[in-house]
Amino acid sequence: MDDLKIILEFSAGAELLFGNIKRRQLSLDGNQKWTIANLLKWMHANILTERPELFLQGDTVRPGILVLINDTDWELLGELDYELQANDNVLFISTLHGG
């Protein structure tokens, strides 16, 4: 199977937890099924550089981080169970509170 290519993006400070890189192209192992739940585990193991509790809580993202798949809230798409498709764009946004 070909690799599963997706784009990972971070915004509003979430990138600081991932080596300050705002956009990455990922090639994931095409022989397995990739859900967001698996992706989060992969991110934790491979690219999360700062304190994990600022990104994850249990097996999901911590409160205050929005997850967008192709610019649509993941809550509209099945959240952790959403199955990634080739060329999907997954965006993690920290909520801002300053003013």
Place this chain on the structure above:
Amino acid sequence: MIDSEVLQSERVKLKRDIAELRVTLNRKEQCLRELEEAIADCEDSDEAVESSSSTPQTQLSNDDIARYSRQLILQDFGVQGQLKLKNSSVLIVGMGGLGCPAAQYLVSAGCGHLGLIDYDDVERSNLHRQILHSEQRCGMSKAESARIALLELNSHCEIRCHSRVINSINAMHIIRPYDVVLDCSDNVATRYLLNDACVMLRKPLVSGSALKMDGQLTVYGYGQGPCYRCIYPVPPPPEAVTNCGDGGVLGAVTGIIGAMQALEAIKVIIGLGDVMSGRLLIFDGSSCMFRNIRIRTKRPNCHVCSAQPLITELIDYEMFCGMHATDKDNPLDLLEPEQRLEVKEYHQNLQTQPHLLIDVRPPAEFEICQLPQSTNVPLSEILDDSYLKRFAKQLEDKELPIILLCRRGNDSQIAVQHVSNRFPAHSVRDLVGGLHAWTSSVDATFPIY
């Protein structure tokens, strides 16, 4: 020669007198405002605002027509739009980086009634982004200072100041008379408070936020759109929240978001275009990218805006969030007394002795100002132990005192905890109150930021 000295000293004296008079003037103006507010409260302010909006104005004056001509000729705005704006009342919570530009555009566009809330006073560190305030009005209440600037822009706007913290006790009373609320606040507790109060009172909430080079904007509680709790049912952990005082922010970024809040408020008031509801605008100033993303609709089991809400009156939001509703310092207290060093003691007894002084602030902050013998090792490099290599030699000497410092004495405590765990035999202490304490207790000429 003597003449010039006399003139110089006369100049200094006059400048000082003028500065003192300004302070007195500001104080008196504030007293007057507070008195007027108290009188208005006695006369039941709600009725006052409602009565002025219950007799809506149905005609534009010649002055209105001349003044607002460039927006009057807009097809979708027109005379009816201008009249709606003239009869509208908008409450702005927070007269900071977002509230200032938002108020500026609303007042200039002809919004008839404006309420301004801010508990805080103007400081010099506000001026780079809070563009209604001025050097001369430092020390004055922000709401009052903004009111003075706004009335210069448009004397026809009726502006009411609330120079106090908005909380669960006063929020419903303050918000009730207004048509639209702008969340220009700077903290999580106030954001939940405004959301819940606006849901209960059925007021649209135009929410903006900004930090560093990023901004976000959406409208809650409008039409079938979600409320803040639908999107964020659980508050974020306090350690994941950064305010502008710690993270920094560029004024042009708050300006962009604040101006857009004014735009959305105008659209809500006159029913123009597609209001930013059920969507979130994300602005990344560093790449100048706007993204407009679709967020979820109302949460069917939302605790506040669903058909069967669990929250039917305002709660204690500081407790709910585990965070304060102000951005004032909340000093940490992580260490034992023997792990702490007062700045005066350091200055008098230790500064001339051999020691290792490590400043744990980020490099950009270290560059602003630093103590002469300090070395910069950002907190992240302490916590990931990459400092060990750099100081391998000094750390061999158990007699060499290690002193850690930062801006206000919070991060330095986290650093002391980490370093003393690794070197229990060393003397590892932090400077209590950090550089701010250094300025107030040792060297008044040391800059504060």
